[in-house]
Amino acid sequence: MPPQAILFDMDDTLISSFKGSPRDVWRRTLDEFHAELGHAALDATADALYAAALEFWSDVSRHKQARLDLVRTRREISGLGLRRVGVEDETLAHRIGDALNVLRDREMTLFPHAHEILDHLRAAGVRLALVTNGAHEPQWEKIRRFDLAHRFDHIQVEGDVGFGKPEPEAYFHALHALGADTKTAWMVGDNLEWEVAAPKRLGIHTVWHDHTGNGLPDNAPAQPDRIIRGLAELIEGF
Ligand SMILES: [Mg+2]
Structure with missing residues (x-):
């Protein structure tokens, strides 16, 4: 019935x-950043970005504000992830976060x-x-x-x-x-x-x-x- x-x-x-696993979306996003990050670092950086995203979104208290401004949130997550691999570069973090948005939009x-x-x-x-x-x-x-x-x-x-x-x-x-x-x-x-x-x-x-x-x-x-x-x-x- x-x-x-x-x-x-x-x-x-x-x-x-998204296509594939969420971690793979980060990895594909990084393809266009190989010049900045170096080919060898792309997998480790994708792992770090994904780990940062999981940690970020697991915090229920900030989830609501974060999902209402995804551009800012994904830039912030990118910054947290890059720091995990020793990269302090806010401009790069913003560009990676924005590139993730573009990729997800395209693959939707x-x-x-x-x-x-x-x-x-x-x-x-x-x-x-x-x-x-x-x-x-x-x-x-x-x-x-x-x-x-x-x-x-x-x-x-x-x-x-x-x-x-x-x-x-x-x-x-x-x-x-x-x-x-x-x-x-x-x-x-x-x-x-x-x-x-x-x-x-x-x-x-x-x-x-x-x-x-x-x-x-x-x-x-x-x-x-x-x-x-x-x-x-x-x-x-x-
Ligand atoms: Mg849903």
Whole structure:
């Protein structure tokens, strides 16, 4: 039976925002900096940048401010990473951070069947909301670029409304806009805190998009009600 409503995450749920592993994205970003860093140092620098990114984003207290200004954040992470390999160069850090943004933007693509599945769900009478964290401009740029706006009954961007996942208001506001409640709604997403642990506490049925295919990590904060490897699995059975 289809649910009454589905709340969808956008990044890495409907849109694939990088190719390969996150560490490889840093490594590809560094290709154009071989003159400054030296070919031999590129792998070690990529490891350091990735480690700095993991450490940076693991700090929940600064996550919200950081994701609302990704340009500044990625410059800062690049600076932290470069320092780990003994490079103190703020200009270079800014250029690497900006280059990462450009590369991610270029490699961004819709996951297979995204439009088709959304349209199918809507035609089946399921009310759909897009609930995405991040700032107004970059998020709406993606919504337009990937032709998502008209496919949803409600679009909620953190930078527009002032609250985001995992704040309970983010889910309740979207459900209210759809005329739905927690008992008849699903949340679909890739983030185990924002789209599984937090909505599950509110009684929402949670679907984890395991887009990497690596399975649930040992330290998962909660068990999703369902795990899908691809979006097409969402409409199986109805
Ligand atoms: Mg996501």
